[in-house]
Amino acid sequence: MDYIRKDCRHFRILIMERANAGKTTILQKVCNVNPDTKPIVHDKEGEKVAIWLLLVHCIKRGDHNIEHQITYEGSAFIFHDSCGVEAGSKEELERVQDFISERSSHAQLKEQLHAIWYCISLDNDRPVTSADEDFFKDYAGKAPVIVIFTKFEALTVKRWIPGDQNPTQTAQNYVEQYYMPLIGGTSRAHVYLSRMNEPEKQCPELTDKTARAIDDTVLLRVFVMAQRNNIQLLVKQSIWWAAFINVRDLGLTFPSKGQYT
Numbered sequence: 001m002d003y004i005r006k007d008c009r010h011f012r013i014l015i016m017e018r019a020n021a022g023k024t025t026i027l028q029k030v031c032n033v034n035p036d037t038k039p040i041v042h043d044k045e046g047e048k049v050a051i052w053l054l055l056v057h058c059i060k061r062g063d064h065n066i067e068h069q070i071t072y073e074g075s076a077f078i079f080h081d082s083c084g085v086e087a088g089s090k091e092e093l094e095r096v097q098d099f100i101s102e103r104s105s106h107a108q109l110k111e112q113l114h115a116i117w118y119c120i121s122l123d124n125d126r127p128v129t130s131a132d133e134d135f136f137k138d139y140a141g142k143a144p145v146i147v148i149f150t151k152f153e154a155l156t157v158k159r160w161i162p163g164d165q166n167p168t169q170t171a172q173n174y175v176e177q178y179y180m181p182l183i184g185g186t187s188r189a190h191v192y193l194s195r196m197n198e199p200e201k202q203c204p205e206l207t208d209k210t211a212r213a214i215d216d217t218v219l220l221r222v223f224v225m226a227q228r229n230n231i232q233l234l235v236k237q238s239i240w241w242a243a244f245i246n247v248r249d250l251g252l253t254f255p256s257k258g259q260y261t
Contacts, residue, residue, distance in 0.1 A: 007109060007110060009110065010071070010077065011114050011115070011223050012080070012110075012111075012113055012114050014079075014082060015027070015119065016116065016117070016118045017082075017118075017205065021119040021151075022196055025197060026150070026196065026203060027039075027070070028075075029203050031072040033073070033074075035128055035199075039070045039072055040071050041069065041070050042069045043067065043068060049068055066081065066082055066099050068080065076225065080099070082096050088222070092130060100139075100141040102142070109218070112141045112142075113141065114143055114222070115210055115213070115223075116141070117146050117210075118145055118147050118148065119148045120147060121149075121154055122151050122154050128182045132183060133183065136183040144210075144215070146210050147189065147191070148206060150193050155174065156171040175190075175192075175213050177200075189212065207223075211223060211224070
Protein backbone atom coordinates (compact mmCIF):
# COMPACT_ATOMS: atom_id res chain seq x y z
CA MET A 1 0.00 0.00 0.00
CA ASP A 2 3.04 2.29 -0.33
CA TYR A 3 1.68 3.88 -3.50
CA ILE A 4 -1.50 4.88 -1.65
CA ARG A 5 0.51 6.36 1.22
CA LYS A 6 2.57 8.36 -1.27
CA ASP A 7 -0.42 9.75 -3.19
CA CYS A 8 -2.73 10.38 -0.23
CA ARG A 9 -1.17 10.73 3.19
CA HIS A 10 -4.23 12.08 5.00
CA PHE A 11 -7.89 11.27 5.34
CA ARG A 12 -9.94 14.47 4.97
CA ILE A 13 -13.15 14.93 7.00
CA LEU A 14 -15.65 17.78 7.20
CA ILE A 15 -17.14 17.88 10.68
CA MET A 16 -20.44 19.69 11.14
CA GLU A 17 -22.18 20.59 14.37
CA ARG A 18 -24.07 23.23 16.22
CA ALA A 19 -22.58 24.79 19.35
CA ASN A 20 -21.62 22.42 22.18
CA ALA A 21 -22.29 19.18 20.32
CA GLY A 22 -18.95 17.73 21.46
CA LYS A 23 -16.94 18.07 18.26
CA THR A 24 -13.59 18.93 19.84
CA THR A 25 -13.72 15.94 22.18
CA ILE A 26 -14.47 13.60 19.28
CA LEU A 27 -11.50 14.87 17.26
CA GLN A 28 -9.17 14.47 20.21
CA LYS A 29 -10.38 10.91 20.88
CA VAL A 30 -10.04 9.88 17.23
CA CYS A 31 -6.55 11.37 17.04
CA ASN A 32 -5.63 9.82 20.40
CA VAL A 33 -4.41 13.04 22.01
CA ASN A 34 -4.90 14.53 25.45
CA PRO A 35 -7.72 17.04 26.10
CA ASP A 36 -5.21 19.87 26.53
CA THR A 37 -3.49 19.19 23.20
CA LYS A 38 -3.75 22.13 20.85
CA PRO A 39 -4.69 21.56 17.20
CA ILE A 40 -2.39 22.43 14.33
CA VAL A 41 -4.11 24.61 11.74
CA HIS A 42 -3.12 25.44 8.16
CA ASP A 43 -4.90 27.49 5.55
CA LYS A 44 -5.83 26.23 2.09
CA GLU A 45 -2.34 26.97 0.77
CA GLY A 46 -0.68 25.08 3.63
CA GLU A 47 0.46 28.12 5.61
CA LYS A 48 0.21 27.77 9.38
CA VAL A 49 -2.64 29.70 11.01
CA ALA A 50 -2.64 31.10 14.53
CA ILE A 51 -4.98 29.02 16.70
CA TRP A 52 -6.82 32.08 17.97
CA LEU A 53 -8.15 32.60 14.45
CA LEU A 54 -9.78 29.21 14.56
CA LEU A 55 -11.19 29.51 18.11
CA VAL A 56 -12.24 25.86 18.04
CA HIS A 57 -15.65 26.72 19.46
CA CYS A 58 -16.31 29.24 16.68
CA ILE A 59 -17.21 32.03 19.05
CA LYS A 60 -16.96 34.64 16.33
CA ARG A 61 -18.17 33.31 12.98
CA GLY A 62 -16.67 36.17 10.99
CA ASP A 63 -13.17 34.88 11.74
CA HIS A 64 -13.95 31.31 10.74
CA ASN A 65 -12.85 29.74 7.48
CA ILE A 66 -14.09 26.31 6.46
CA GLU A 67 -10.97 25.92 4.30
CA HIS A 68 -8.74 25.82 7.36
CA GLN A 69 -7.14 22.38 7.73
CA ILE A 70 -7.11 21.13 11.31
CA THR A 71 -5.02 18.25 12.60
CA TYR A 72 -3.02 17.15 15.64
CA GLU A 73 0.63 16.23 16.02
CA GLY A 74 1.22 12.74 14.63
CA SER A 75 -2.27 12.39 13.17
CA ALA A 76 -3.04 11.43 9.57
CA PHE A 77 -6.47 13.05 9.71
CA ILE A 78 -7.29 16.49 8.32
CA PHE A 79 -10.49 18.08 9.57
CA HIS A 80 -12.49 20.99 8.21
CA ASP A 81 -14.88 22.68 10.61
CA SER A 82 -18.17 23.94 9.17
CA CYS A 83 -18.87 25.70 12.47
CA GLY A 84 -22.49 24.57 12.17
CA VAL A 85 -25.45 25.39 9.98
CA GLU A 86 -27.89 27.25 12.15
CA ALA A 87 -31.60 27.28 11.48
CA GLY A 88 -32.63 29.75 8.81
CA SER A 89 -29.10 30.61 7.69
CA LYS A 90 -29.18 30.16 3.92
CA GLU A 91 -25.77 31.80 3.58
CA GLU A 92 -24.09 29.31 5.92
CA LEU A 93 -25.70 26.35 4.16
CA GLU A 94 -24.58 27.63 0.76
CA ARG A 95 -21.04 28.12 2.06
CA VAL A 96 -20.89 24.49 3.17
CA GLN A 97 -22.42 23.27 -0.10
CA ASP A 98 -19.89 25.26 -2.12
CA PHE A 99 -17.03 23.80 -0.11
CA ILE A 100 -18.29 20.24 -0.63
CA SER A 101 -18.79 20.84 -4.35
CA GLU A 102 -15.34 22.38 -4.78
CA ARG A 103 -13.62 19.54 -2.95
CA SER A 104 -15.57 16.96 -4.94
CA SER A 105 -14.31 18.44 -8.20
CA HIS A 106 -10.63 17.79 -7.41
CA ALA A 107 -8.98 15.15 -9.56
CA GLN A 108 -6.44 14.21 -6.90
CA LEU A 109 -7.69 11.97 -4.12
CA LYS A 110 -5.64 13.80 -1.48
CA GLU A 111 -7.49 17.05 -2.19
CA GLN A 112 -10.96 15.55 -2.17
CA LEU A 113 -13.32 15.44 0.78
CA HIS A 114 -13.36 11.85 2.01
CA ALA A 115 -16.16 11.84 4.59
CA ILE A 116 -18.54 14.07 6.52
CA TRP A 117 -19.22 13.66 10.23
CA TYR A 118 -22.50 15.39 11.01
CA CYS A 119 -22.92 15.87 14.77
CA ILE A 120 -26.40 16.18 16.25
CA SER A 121 -26.59 16.72 19.99
CA LEU A 122 -29.44 14.97 21.78
CA ASP A 123 -29.39 17.12 24.90
CA ASN A 124 -31.85 19.73 23.65
CA ASP A 125 -35.55 19.75 22.84
CA ARG A 126 -35.12 19.98 19.07
CA PRO A 127 -32.04 18.04 18.00
CA VAL A 128 -32.87 18.07 14.27
CA THR A 129 -33.51 21.56 12.94
CA SER A 130 -34.85 22.77 9.61
CA ALA A 131 -31.25 23.59 8.63
CA ASP A 132 -30.27 19.97 9.22
CA GLU A 133 -33.21 18.80 7.11
CA ASP A 134 -32.24 21.19 4.31
CA PHE A 135 -28.67 19.95 4.29
CA PHE A 136 -29.63 16.29 3.93
CA LYS A 137 -32.37 17.03 1.43
CA ASP A 138 -29.99 18.93 -0.85
CA TYR A 139 -26.80 16.92 -0.29
CA ALA A 140 -25.37 15.66 -3.57
CA GLY A 141 -21.70 15.14 -2.70
CA LYS A 142 -19.65 11.99 -3.17
CA ALA A 143 -18.30 11.79 0.37
CA PRO A 144 -20.27 9.50 2.70
CA VAL A 145 -22.11 11.22 5.55
CA ILE A 146 -22.03 9.64 9.00
CA VAL A 147 -24.50 11.11 11.47
CA ILE A 148 -23.09 11.27 15.00
CA PHE A 149 -25.74 11.53 17.70
CA THR A 150 -23.77 12.99 20.58
CA LYS A 151 -24.74 13.19 24.25
CA PHE A 152 -26.92 10.13 23.76
CA GLU A 153 -27.06 9.63 27.51
CA ALA A 154 -29.30 12.72 27.78
CA LEU A 155 -31.97 11.17 25.57
CA THR A 156 -31.63 7.83 27.38
CA VAL A 157 -32.49 9.55 30.65
CA LYS A 158 -35.25 11.63 29.08
CA ARG A 159 -37.04 8.67 27.48
CA TRP A 160 -36.66 6.32 30.44
CA ILE A 161 -39.79 5.18 32.24
CA PRO A 162 -40.03 3.00 35.37
CA GLY A 163 -39.76 -0.67 34.50
CA ASP A 164 -37.84 -0.13 31.25
CA GLN A 165 -35.22 -2.91 31.16
CA ASN A 166 -33.38 -1.56 28.12
CA PRO A 167 -33.36 2.25 28.14
CA THR A 168 -30.56 2.38 25.55
CA GLN A 169 -32.64 0.49 23.00
CA THR A 170 -35.69 2.60 23.86
CA ALA A 171 -33.75 5.78 23.12
CA GLN A 172 -32.36 4.37 19.87
CA ASN A 173 -35.86 3.37 18.77
CA TYR A 174 -37.02 6.92 19.46
CA VAL A 175 -34.24 8.39 17.32
CA GLU A 176 -34.98 6.03 14.44
CA GLN A 177 -38.71 6.69 14.61
CA TYR A 178 -38.72 10.47 14.98
CA TYR A 179 -35.33 11.88 13.89
CA MET A 180 -33.88 9.60 11.22
CA PRO A 181 -36.81 10.10 8.78
CA LEU A 182 -35.96 13.83 8.78
CA ILE A 183 -32.39 13.24 7.60
CA GLY A 184 -32.67 10.44 5.09
CA GLY A 185 -34.04 7.43 6.94
CA THR A 186 -32.54 4.65 9.04
CA SER A 187 -30.42 3.41 6.14
CA ARG A 188 -28.14 6.44 6.56
CA ALA A 189 -24.98 5.60 8.52
CA HIS A 190 -25.32 6.80 12.10
CA VAL A 191 -23.74 6.22 15.48
CA TYR A 192 -24.59 7.02 19.09
CA LEU A 193 -21.92 8.47 21.40
CA SER A 194 -22.37 8.82 25.16
CA ARG A 195 -20.33 10.40 27.96
CA MET A 196 -17.45 11.33 25.69
CA ASN A 197 -16.18 13.72 28.36
CA GLU A 198 -15.04 10.73 30.44
CA PRO A 199 -11.28 10.16 29.98
CA GLU A 200 -11.54 6.42 29.42
CA LYS A 201 -14.26 6.69 26.76
CA GLN A 202 -13.25 6.18 23.13
CA CYS A 203 -15.35 6.00 19.96
CA PRO A 204 -14.37 2.86 17.97
CA GLU A 205 -17.97 2.64 16.76
CA LEU A 206 -17.45 5.88 14.86
CA THR A 207 -14.41 4.59 12.98
CA ASP A 208 -16.28 1.34 12.33
CA LYS A 209 -19.32 3.14 10.88
CA THR A 210 -17.09 5.37 8.79
CA ALA A 211 -15.25 2.39 7.32
CA ARG A 212 -18.51 0.66 6.49
CA ALA A 213 -19.82 3.79 4.75
CA ILE A 214 -16.80 4.04 2.41
CA ASP A 215 -17.50 2.21 -0.85
CA ASP A 216 -14.14 2.85 -2.50
CA THR A 217 -11.44 0.29 -1.67
CA VAL A 218 -8.52 2.69 -2.13
CA LEU A 219 -10.14 5.32 0.07
CA LEU A 220 -10.94 2.68 2.67
CA ARG A 221 -7.26 1.77 2.83
CA VAL A 222 -6.37 5.45 3.29
CA PHE A 223 -8.79 5.54 6.22
CA VAL A 224 -7.30 2.39 7.74
CA MET A 225 -3.78 3.80 7.47
CA ALA A 226 -4.94 7.03 9.13
CA GLN A 227 -5.63 4.97 12.26
CA ARG A 228 -1.92 4.30 12.79
CA ASN A 229 -1.74 6.80 15.67
CA ASN A 230 -4.24 4.74 17.67
CA ILE A 231 -2.10 1.68 18.37
CA GLN A 232 -4.61 0.03 20.69
CA LEU A 233 -7.36 0.27 18.11
CA LEU A 234 -5.11 -1.03 15.35
CA VAL A 235 -3.99 -4.05 17.34
CA LYS A 236 -7.57 -4.93 18.26
CA GLN A 237 -9.01 -4.53 14.77
CA SER A 238 -6.15 -5.30 12.35
CA ILE A 239 -7.41 -8.79 11.50
CA TRP A 240 -10.93 -7.48 10.97
CA TRP A 241 -9.73 -4.61 8.76
CA ALA A 242 -7.75 -6.99 6.53
CA ALA A 243 -10.69 -9.37 6.20
CA PHE A 244 -13.10 -6.49 5.61
CA ILE A 245 -11.05 -5.09 2.73
CA ASN A 246 -10.42 -8.46 1.09
CA VAL A 247 -14.04 -9.54 1.33
CA ARG A 248 -15.21 -6.19 -0.04
CA ASP A 249 -12.78 -6.55 -2.98
CA LEU A 250 -14.49 -9.84 -3.80
CA GLY A 251 -17.90 -8.18 -3.74
CA LEU A 252 -19.15 -10.29 -0.85
CA THR A 253 -21.12 -9.30 2.23
CA PHE A 254 -19.07 -9.10 5.40
CA PRO A 255 -20.68 -10.38 8.63
CA SER A 256 -21.05 -8.36 11.78
CA LYS A 257 -17.82 -7.03 13.19
CA GLY A 258 -18.89 -8.07 16.65
CA GLN A 259 -18.13 -11.69 15.77
CA TYR A 260 -14.44 -10.89 15.46
CA THR A 261 -13.76 -8.64 18.45
